[in-house]
Amino acid sequence: MADIKTFYLPDLGEGLPDATVVEWHVKVGDSIKLDAPLCSMETAKAVVDVPSPYTGKVVKLYGAPGDIIETGAALADFEPDPNAKQRAEAEATGHHHGPKKAEEAKPAAKAEREDEGTVVGAMVSGNTVHVEQAASIGGVKAGPAVRALAKKLKVDLARVRPSGADGVVTMQDVKDAAANGSAALGAAPARAVPASAGRHLAPELPQPEPQRGPVSLAGKPVRTAPPSVQANGQPEQLKGVRRNMARVMADAHAQVVPTTLVDDADLHGWIGKQDITARLIRAIVAACQAVPALNAWFDGKNLSRTLHPQVDIGIAVDTDDGLFVPALRNADVLDAAGIRAAIKRLRTQVEDRSIPASELSGYTISLSNFGMFAGRYATPVVVPPTVAIVGAGKLSHDVVAVMGGIEVHRRMPISLTFDHRAATGGEAARFLKALLDDLSLPN
Incomplete structure (x- = not known):
């Protein structure tokens, strides 16, 4: 045998x-x-x-x-x-x-059996397979990676012929559709259904007489609650990045004692056009060097902390598949051009899903630049073992009182959330001040 x-x-x-x-x-x-x-x-x-x-x-x-x-x-x-x-x-x-x-x-x-081979690290024991079917969205069964590839190749998944088990669209299906152009986004649907088609499905039924609703003593109609309607949405099993995000957020909520400070960075003194993200990262580096307590990891189980000499910043990147946080390594030794090049590389790797797993962990502090979309202040989530996260809101032009009158200044809302188990309020406030001071410099 x-x-x-x-x-x-x-x-x-x-x-x-x-x-x-x-x-x-x-x-x-x-x-x-x-x-x-x-x-x-x-x-x-x-x-x-x-x-x-x-x-x-x-x-x-x-x-x-x-x-x-x-x-x-x-x-x-x-x-x-x-x-x-x-x-x-x-x-x-x-x-x-x-x-x-x-x-x-x-x-x-x-x-019952031996562990046979390994790819990354040591093998583990277990003889049960736990599987769940690919999520069906819009009537199409496909995993997150397949959907990401379809979006990148501009392929309409609804028009792709699935070859996987139980009608699952595979990566090869998407590649084939992109190659032969049979499922391009924006193309006419494969089976157009005329608007009148529904009339032939069943004979018309006589319309019921309108029902008179209840009236008040004054003879006015009384509004009643509409009949209950069952939702049509189908549950979708979270996978990949979103699945991990759900776990990480739940763990952070259970473990961290978050406290948030907010203030506005005054950018009125800036000279010429500047790279806002690069300035934000430079300011975070300056704050980490001024107050190392927030550029740290905290071990809640052993009540110990690790202060880091280098500044590795986790940059939150939003995608259709979920939230990625790649690490911008050694931000403390990069100039503006180096920061911009590193950010561009990380974003490209995230978008095409080629980023190494090692680049998605090990950062010492985080940045969420949500203001590029909307929002002024927030309470960003601190993910253990890090101690702090900086949130940058949407820039605005505000009326500011100055000696002798008022002026209109461009300002950036800043939110700093920190784990109060690991850092004091005074440390967080000094960190925030150092960050604001750096952002206020002309260049």
């Missing part, structure tokens, strides 16, 4: 609990070589290609495109080629040490 090896989904990030199957690069019965692409998985951080841990034959694939696979659950079965050299860790016997969840599994379950 052939020796069948099961490959279990490794942690594709830093403690990520699951990932979504985007596309299989093989099918059952195919031969595959060691480290050849097995599948693409969407995590909360990026779309990751998972390499094969074996050279051999693919016996079984767990999950279809759009399905969610828990970290440590079975991903694929292989029949390794006995004549081929396999990866050393894939050949090892015994159990690798995985996350706590795996260590708590029953001994009997552990004995």
Whole structure:
């Protein structure tokens, strides 16, 4: 009997609990070589290609495109080629040490099979596959990564012929549609339904006589509540980035003690046209250097903090798939041109989903420049282990009292939310003042 090896989904990030199957690069019965692409998985951080841990034959694939696979659950079965050299860790016997969840599994379950191979970090134990169907939006089943690709290639998903299981649109379906132009956005619908078509579906029914509603003693009609109407919306399973955002926000709400200070940065002294985002980042750096307590990580469990000598700023980037926060590394040593180039690179990588997972964590403080859309002040969410986040609101021209009269100044609303477990109100106020002072400089 052939020796069948099961490959279990490794942690594709830093403690990520699951990932979504985007596309299989093989099918059952195919031969595959060691480290050849097995599948693409969407995590909360990026779309990751998972390499094969074996050279051999693919016996079984767990999950279809759009399905969610828990970290440590079975991903694929292989029949390794006995004549081929396999990866050393894939050949090892015994159990690798995985996350706590795996260590708590029953001994009997552990004995049923070995952990076979790894991609990122150590393998974990588990023999249950948890999958959920791809979300159906507008009658189209597709995962977030597929929708992102369709948007990028200007493909109308409603016009794409799905090839995945249960009518799921795959990445290849979108690529094919983009190549042959069969589903371009803005094109005429495939099956136009005339407005009069509904008349032929059923004979016209006689209209009921109008019903007289209740009246008051004064003879005036009384307004009554409309009949209850059941909502038509369908529940959508959160996946990928949005799924992770929901977890992160819930954890932040449960752990952090947030306090927010607000003030306005006066930009009246600026000379010439300047890069607002670059100035914001420079001001945050100046404030971090003046008050290091907010450029820190806080461990609430052990009640310890880590002050960072460098300033790595997490820049909130809004996308249709959810919120990304890539890290602008070493902002304290970059000039304005370096800051702008780094921001452009990060945004491009986020938009095409090529950003490495390592760039989406490890920042020491955050910036949310929501004012580019709307809003003046906010209470941005501090995500542990960071201690603070700066929010920049929409610029405005305000009447300001000055000695001898009034003037109209351009001002930027600033909101600073900090974790009051890790920093005092005085530290936060001094941080905010240092930030405002830097923003008020001419250049």
